[in-house]
Amino acid sequence: MARKRTTITMEVTRFRPGEDSEPTLQSYEVPLRKEWAVLDGLNHIKDHLDGTLSYRWSCRMGICGSCGMTVNGKPQLSCATFLVDYAPGPVRVEPLRNFPVIRDLVVDISDFMTKLPKVKPWLIHEGETPEGEFLQTPQEMDEYKKYSMCINCMLCYSACPVYALEPEFLGPAAIALGQRYNLDSRDDGDRRDVLASAEGVWACTFVGECSTACPKGVDPAGAIQRYKLTAAVAALKDFLLPRGARR
Amino acid sequence: MSAYRQPVSTFWWLHQWSYLLFVLRELSSVFVAWFVVYLLLAVSAIADGPAAYQDFVAWSGGGWVLVLNVVALAFVLLHAVTWFALAPKAMVVPHVPPWVVLVGHYLAWAVLSAAVAWLVLR
Amino acid sequence: MTAFHNIVVVGGGGAGLRAAVAIAEANPLLSVAIVSKVYPMRSHTVSAEGGAAAVIAEGDTIDEHAYDTVSGGDWLTDQDAVEAFVEEAPKELLRLEHQGCPWSRRPDGHIAVRAFGGMKKKRTWFAADKTGFHLLHTLFQTSLSCSDIVRYDEWFVTKLLSDEGRVHGVVAIEMATGRIETIIANAVIVCTGGCGRVFPFTTNANIKTGDGMALAYRAGAPLKDMEFVQYHPTGLPFTGILITEATRAEGGWLLNKDGYRYLQDYDLGKPTPEPVMRSMELGPRDRLSQAFMHEHAKGRTIDTPYGPVVHLDLRHLGAQVIDTKLPFVRELCSKYERIDPVKELIPVRPVVHYMMGGVHTDINGATPVEGLYAAGEVACVSINGANRLGSNSLPELLVFGARAGQAAAEYVRTLQKGSTSAAYAQGRDEERRLTKELRKHDAGTERIADIRTEMQTTMEDGAGIYRDGDSLDKAFVKLHELRERFDRAAVDDHSTTFNTELVALLELDFMLDIAQSIVACAIKRTESRGAHQRTDFPKRDDEKFLAHSLVHRPNKVEYLPVTITRWPPGERVYGR
Ligand SMILES: Cc1cc2nc3c(=O)[nH]c(=O)nc-3n(C[C@H](O)[C@H](O)[C@H](O)COP(=O)(O)OP(=O)(O)OC[C@H]3O[C@@H](n4cnc5c(N)ncnc54)[C@H](O)[C@@H]3O)c2cc1C
Ligand code: SF4
Ligand code: FES
Numbered sequence: 001m002a003r004k005r006t007t008i009t010m011e012v013t014r015f016r017p018g019e020d021s022e023p024t025l026q027s028y029e030v031p032l033r034k035e036w037a038v039l040d041g042l043n044h045i046k047d048h049l050d051g052t053l054s055y056r057w058s059c060r061m062g063i064c065g066s067c068g069m070t071v072n073g074k075p076q077l078s079c080a081t082f083l084v085d086y087a088p089g090p091v092r093v094e095p096l097r098n099f100p101v102i103r104d105l106v107v108d109i110s111d112f113m114t115k116l117p118k119v120k121p122w123l124i125h126e127g128e129t130p131e132g133e134f135l136q137t138p139q140e141m142d143e144y145k146k147y148s149m150c151i152n153c154m155l156c157y158s159a160c161p162v163y164a165l166e167p168e169f170l171g172p173a174a175i176a177l178g179q180r181y182n183l184d185s186r187d188d189g190d191r192r193d194v195l196a197s198a199e200g201v202w203a204c205t206f207v208g209e210c211s212t213a214c215p216k217g218v219d220p221a222g223a224i225q226r227y228k229l230t231a232a233v234a235a236l237k238d239f240l241l242p243r244g245a246r247r
Numbered sequence: 248m249s250a251y252r253q254p255v256s257t258f259w260w261l262h263q264w265s266y267l268l269f270v271l272r273e274l275s276s277v278f279v280a281w282f283v284v285y286l287l288l289a290v291s292a293i294a295d296g297p298a299a300y301q302d303f304v305a306w307s308g309g310g311w312v313l314v315l316n317v318v319a320l321a322f323v324l325l326h327a328v329t330w331f332a333l334a335p336k337a338m339v340v341p342h343v344p345p346w347v348v349l350v351g352h353y354l355a356w357a358v359l360s361a362a363v364a365w366l367v368l369r
Numbered sequence: 370m371t372a373f374h375n376i377v378v379v380g381g382g383g384a385g386l387r388a389a390v391a392i393a394e395a396n397p398l399l400s401v402a403i404v405s406k407v408y409p410m411r412s413h414t415v416s417a418e419g420g421a422a423a424v425i426a427e428g429d430t431i432d433e434h435a436y437d438t439v440s441g442g443d444w445l446t447d448q449d450a451v452e453a454f455v456e457e458a459p460k461e462l463l464r465l466e467h468q469g470c471p472w473s474r475r476p477d478g479h480i481a482v483r484a485f486g487g488m489k490k491k492r493t494w495f496a497a498d499k500t501g502f503h504l505l506h507t508l509f510q511t512s513l514s515c516s517d518i519v520r521y522d523e524w525f526v527t528k529l530l531s532d533e534g535r536v537h538g539v540v541a542i543e544m545a546t547g548r549i550e551t552i553i554a555n556a557v558i559v560c561t562g563g564c565g566r567v568f569p570f571t572t573n574a575n576i577k578t579g580d581g582m583a584l585a586y587r588a589g590a591p592l593k594d595m596e597f598v599q600y601h602p603t604g605l606p607f608t609g610i611l612i613t614e615a616t617r618a619e620g621g622w623l624l625n626k627d628g629y630r631y632l633q634d635y636d637l638g639k640p641t642p643e644p645v646m647r648s649m650e651l652g653p654r655d656r657l658s659q660a661f662m663h664e665h666a667k668g669r670t671i672d673t674p675y676g677p678v679v680h681l682d683l684r685h686l687g688a689q690v691i692d693t694k695l696p697f698v699r700e701l702c703s704k705y706e707r708i709d710p711v712k713e714l715i716p717v718r719p720v721v722h723y724m725m726g727g728v729h730t731d732i733n734g735a736t737p738v739e740g741l742y743a744a745g746e747v748a749c750v751s752i753n754g755a756n757r758l759g760s761n762s763l764p765e766l767l768v769f770g771a772r773a774g775q776a777a778a779e780y781v782r783t784l785q786k787g788s789t790s791a792a793y794a795q796g797r798d799e800e801r802r803l804t805k806e807l808r809k810h811d812a813g814t815e816r817i818a819d820i821r822t823e824m825q826t827t828m829e830d831g832a833g834i835y836r837d838g839d840s841l842d843k844a845f846v847k848l849h850e851l852r853e854r855f856d857r858a859a860v861d862d863h864s865t866t867f868n869t870e871l872v873a874l875l876e877l878d879f880m881l882d883i884a885q886s887i888v889a890c891a892i893k894r895t896e897s898r899g900a901h902q903r904t905d906f907p908k909r910d911d912e913k914f915l916a917h918s919l920v921h922r923p924n925k926v927e928y929l930p931v932t933i934t935r936w937p938p939g940e941r942v943y944g945r
Binding site: 016017018019035046047048050051052054055056057058059060061062063064065066080102103104106108109113116117120121122123125129132133134135136137138140141144145148149150151152177181184186187 | 407408410411412413415416463466467468469471472473474476477478479480499502503506510511513514516522545574575576607608610611675697700701704705816817818859860861862864866867868869870873
């Protein structure tokens with residue numbers, strides 16, 4: 001007789017530096033409820049089964065970017081990925097790939113935090129700031145809007161084989177955020193020195209997995225491709241035109 | 248604190264279809280290079296006169312060169328198709344939907360190929 | 370270990386980032402640090418959806434914004450603070466625009482504004498329905514250009530160092546390593562946000578545990594108006610995820626189980642197809658949440674496994690409006706409820722959302738403790754009075770974050786050199802306490818989660834939308850018992866690396882203080898006003914209670930008169 005399953009097995013990575021030499025998997029049985037995200041399963045473990053499990057979370061609504069994990073091999077926001085979609089299980093929850101593991105499911109993202117300021121992710125405006133607002137039509141906003149949607153969740157870095165092999169690579173989100181300002185009609189900044197460097201767009205060989213992994217539709221792969229063309233055209237202009245005629 | 252560095256497995260590129268495709272595309276550069284060499288050999292054979300050219304054609308039709316060229320063609324096509332697929336991402340033209348950019352590229356390719364064919368076969 | 374900064378800002382949300390930048394601008398020579406238990410861009414400001422109010426549209430006036438705020442707050446607002454707030458809010462939002470915030474636009478390129486609950490005019494700026502997200506990321510990314518600001522990311526502050534009524538810094542734990550550090554500072558600005566997690570069902574993120582309120586309270590600063598907890602009328606059942614008021618501003622309707630727009634029965638106006646300002650679905654949050662309770666009592670709500678709900682109907686808005694103005698709402702509904710609001714009704718119920726009360730500050734964010742400042746949701750200036758109007762909080766973060774930053778910079782400039790030896794000693798004591806705490810809880814018998822859950826249900830049952838003397842007294846006794854049980858809480862995790870169980874313990878410790886202060890204030894206020902509704906005292910009593918509650922540790926309540934400048938107390942009229 002087929003009875004509806006009421007629980008699901010979660011296999012969770014455990015790693016405590018000093019105590020474990022490498023990560024291991026630990027299994028827990030958690031209730032399988034229609035509404036439960038993978039994160040609810042982890043919270044159940046933490047609250048009722050094993051208080052020593054560590055992971056990051058905050059908003060539980062897919063906007064703070066804290067809760068990225070590898071769920072059954074794919075980078076996901078654990079608060080926006082649901083247990084029922086993995087039934088009957090088991091569902092395997094591991095830390096995000098391509099980052100050092102600090103503990104259990106917590107990874108070290110300081111590499112991204114040092115790279116982010118390099119692309120100058122702020123508005124650079126030459127000339128006077130207007131008394132009121134800068135005018136910007138909805139069409140002008142559409143130019144950069146999707147690149148401004150990045151929640152810094154790091155799923156794209158986790159999906160990117162170039163980042164895995166070449167840790168110097170600025171990476172999808174940082175480049176997309178540079179492009180976000182480049183394409184803003186209010187911005188006059190020049191980010192070419194960073195974006196068009198060897199660690200910038202040219203390191204990308206277009207795997208495209210970053211855009212597939214992105215939960216917010218940012219399309220970092222598109223941002224990178226687009227900037228490659230911009231950078232190539234700019235380099236060509238530098239080569240062909242006398243200094244004064246460039247812009 | 249000693250964080251654990253997750254190793255990259257040697258066969259990471261087999262874990263996902265998109266990764267494999269990516270590695271194959273990287274590999275295609277070798278075959279693009281081969282085509283360049285092959286073209287140079289053809290030019291040199293033509294320059295050396297009809298006899299040399301006949302030898303070159305015979306060599307090309309034989310066993311391994313033919314196989315190599317078929318494989319190379321597959322890789323070069325893979326490269327071209329994936330390259331074109333990127334074009335609409337790189338070239339964002341206002342008021343023009345991405346598929347138009349894509350079709351435009353294929354059209355340009357067809358026209359160019361036709362022109363070359365006309366030149367050669369005329 | 371010790372470090373030194375002129376000013377330490379605790380918290381990297383909207384208020385904290387604004388304060389830090391204000392200090393750097395006021396005096397670039399000062400050393401400023403932001404200490405935050407999560408990376409700044411993870412702060413809960415990120416989840417604000419609907420918008421930020423400030424007068425910019427033609428035909429709107431500063432005075433109208435002030436009046437809406439004062440009457441919305443049921444006259445418990447300090448009107449001098451409100452006047453400063455409405456005056457400075459537009460400048461702050463423009464400043465963000467100049468920094469690149471993608472505010473939604475009209476076709477001509479000017480800022481667009483939308484309607485919001487309790488506001489007489491359209492004045493809420495928005496960035497689709499991810500306003501807080503864009504606001505926070507703009508502030509954070511802009512702060513990266515200011516390399517003088519030192520950041521302690523993922524450091525948890527456990528204590529404010531204070532001696533003889535003056536603050537000297539903080540003690541914090543670096544989560545990644547477990548390192549405990551004494552950070553000496555001439556001034557501290559607390560910007561730690563709200564405390565929604567004291568309740569079981571809330572829109573607030575996991576980090577909103579009232580830490581800063583408890584830190585300041587323990588350092589001798591009184592808390593103000595803690596009995597005023599805002600319930601937002603439209604949260605998704607089970608998760609408590611917010612469905613923004615902007616849904617109703619764009620024309621959404623609230624329907625009971627018979628498909629009837631029930632708000633018309635609660636003195637909120639007559640239903641019209643188009644939204645009308647300060648009427649029906651655009652009434653203030655306290656009144657809407659209370660109306661839900663009455664519908665429930667009449668048996669006109671719909672039962673679900675996660676409590677009674679009513680329906681929010683957006684279907685008549687159409688896919689076009691929903692996708693351009695409310696895309697996140699559609700995304701949230703499809704993810705968390707598996708419904709499409711273009712075609713289906715959204716189940717919603719009132720949910721704890723915002724803390725009107727907080728650390729008592731003056732109009733410049735200064736608390737009565739010398740050198741201690743507070744801004745943002747953690748503070749109570751008070752512009753929100755007994756009920757905050759939606760979209761007033763985001764501009765509040767900016768206006769009072771900036772003011773607190775400037776005031777702290779000025780304070781540090783004029784500061785006489787004092788001795789910090791007491792602070793060092795306190796730092797060492799705190800370090801010892803934390804280490805001992807871990808060991809003490811080794812033999813514990815109570816689960817942290819159990820105590821927390823019981824605290825939350827106690828608050829909901831005793832100090833919910835409607836409360837009375839009886840329910841509050843019971844809650845007070847229960848909280849006392851929970852405090853005792855807390856001493857026996859177990860900590861199974863003894864690792865120094867990213868020990869989130871220790872963090873949960875410290876947060877619960879803070880929350881228990883806050884819960885008690887809420888109940889203590891609510892017991893004493895024997896009237897009904899705004900979000901504080903006593904069934905045993907259903908009338909507003911200006912005679913006795915046109916005053917802020919000030920609660921000192923432990924739970925000693927006194928009153929401070931409200932500042933009235935131009936708007937004498939009157940009746941709150943909506944829909945008429
Ligand atoms: C879902 C939702 C939607 C909202 N929508 C709107 C809206 O549309 N319009 C509006 O005006 N308002 C809205 N609000 C209210 C508004 O967003 C909040 O009041 C405001 O964002 C609070 O900002 P803050 O800077 O005070 O705190 P937060 O953004 O919460 O930041 C708190 C900071 O303090 C730090 N911190 C806390 N404790 C510690 C500690 N012990 N040690 C170190 N650091 C610590 C945290 O790491 C964090 O950086 C909404 C609120 C919610 C919950
Ligand atoms: S680009 Fe997408 S996947 Fe990458 S960090 Fe930003 S939101 Fe996450
Ligand atoms: S918890 Fe915030 S994105 Fe998942």
